[in-house]
Amino acid sequence: MRKSTKLALAFMALAGAVGTTAYAENNASAKMRDDMMQRLDEALKGPNGAITFDQFSDAMDSRLKKLVAENGGKLTVGELADALEKARFERMARRIIARYDTRGDGTLTADDITSRQKKLFAMLDRNNDGKIEKGELPKGGRFGRHRQWDGDDGVQ
Structure with missing residues (x-):
């Protein structure tokens, strides 16, 4: 080049x-x-x-x-940056916990993660054969809400 x-x-x-x-x-x-x-x-x-x-x-x-x-x-700039970063990561952590927490107790367990993975797998396995094939993946490689999926249970 x-x-x-x-x-x-x-x-x-x-x-x-x-x-x-x-x-x-x-x-x-x-x-x-x-x-x-x-x-x-x-x-x-x-x-x-x-x-x-x-x-x-x-x-x-x-x-x-x-x-x-x-x-x-x-x-100082450093102290303010640290406080802002902490606040940002705490907001992110709250969103992740809210998304995965199946009991609503504000904690995250391995069972919560597995439950969410099962929901996502079921959404991606559009022909319900227990496997995800390339043709079942959403266009653009993004997971979450997509109009092309038949059922949307709000999982992101």
């Missing part, structure tokens, strides 16, 4: 990565803005439809103030 072609491909890969990151950051910013506006709307539902600065400040981001207080009045 020519050097100019390699450079062009490398540049396209880099541009794609940067674009994906920017898109994710814009979505995160939009969600933060929406969450902030929702908290503000809730605060404004008071008896007179107005709020003081203290109420406004509490509605804006009390979690951030709590993090600052828990870290001696100052919050």
Whole structure:
């Protein structure tokens, strides 16, 4: 492959990565803005439809103030990043547990995992012969809700 072609491909890969990151950051910013506006709307539902600065400040981001207080009045980039990462992974963990937890007790067991695997296998084994053949796999290689599947029990 020519050097100019390699450079062009490398540049396209880099541009794609940067674009994906920017898109994710814009979505995160939009969600933060929406969450902030929702908290503000809730605060404004008071008896007179107005709020003081203290109420406004509490509605804006009390979690951030709590993090600052828990870290001696100052919050470094690393401390904030750690807190954000922990919150993100806790949300992911809650979704996974909710998806797999068959007893509804907030825990995950090997039986829960096996149960979910059996449901997914049954959905993929469209001719019910106890085997999954390539033709039974969803187009695009994605599992979850697909219109082409006859029965959708909501398993993702």
